[in-house]
Amino acid sequence: MIRIAAVGDVHIDRDVLGRFRPALEELPDRADVLLLAGDLTRHGTEAEAKCVATEFGGLGVPVIAVLGNHDHHCDEVPGVLAALTDAGITVLEGDSIVVDVDGTRLGVAGVKGFGGGFAGRCASEFGEPEMKAFVRTTGTVAERLGAALRDLDCDVRVALTHYAPVPDTLAGEPLEIYPFLGSYLLGQAIDSAPTDLAVHGHAHHGSERGRTPGGVRVRNVAHPVIKQAYSVFNLAREHVSPSAASGI
């Protein structure tokens, strides 16, 4: 079994330092890895990212993150990335990592993602340059997520995004803002590989559980949604190799 802890939208700044730490001290007893689903900072300064590094660094389990829209606000992404990676936090954007958990290979592919909306009610790459650029941005990152997921050589495959890949986990948000909360293109990318679990954040008023059209389980782990320091998902090892299964 692989135990995956996850939380998003912690929006850390100095005033939050230490709030997660007591629960994080217990994390290695409960989980093998921690996923951070973006919006790690309040508005994307290097100073805030250093607070994230203090709060979520040195946990004793691998910490794998994607950035969120808030982490981009102050245009300090290189400084934010440096602060996180210096603390040993892996930040994914169109790439992936494989972590060995007691002989089972957990693969995580991640992108921040972007908006655009969901099937039947989505934006199209049409009209003004600004509109086309908006939709093209999502298309490009979704393609990178799909490729990263398909290229993974692992036993358990997880997709990590900030924006939502399905509308199910947005229930509770106003319908009018769905196009700013996620895109079906992310869901399609997740369905293009044998993904076991998709984790996202961003929708603070959304709900926890959903499913892609292809049947992949989706969990919104935004902190105001889960209302705890992190959620833990226990995934059975589904892809045991034939030799291991027969005990040879």
Added chain:
Amino acid sequence: MNDYTEAEVQRALAEDLGIAEQGISVVRAGAGLVLCGEVESPHRRDEIVRLVHERFPGIEITADIGVTRAAAPTEAEELA
């Protein structure tokens, strides 16, 4: 307060760098505004109320803003 106040308050909460909150709903109730949602610290809740009072003087504010709990989970979800 006018018909655009809710929108102005909502944008101020997101765009003021000392606040940067997109998760607070702003609803008109009688002559005042109700602010609803969750933030990461008591300090942020106080700052939101202070900013709205300062930028929109004279409007009665009811703040129903909670601080998101950050305790360890009591159980895991089994995904077979």
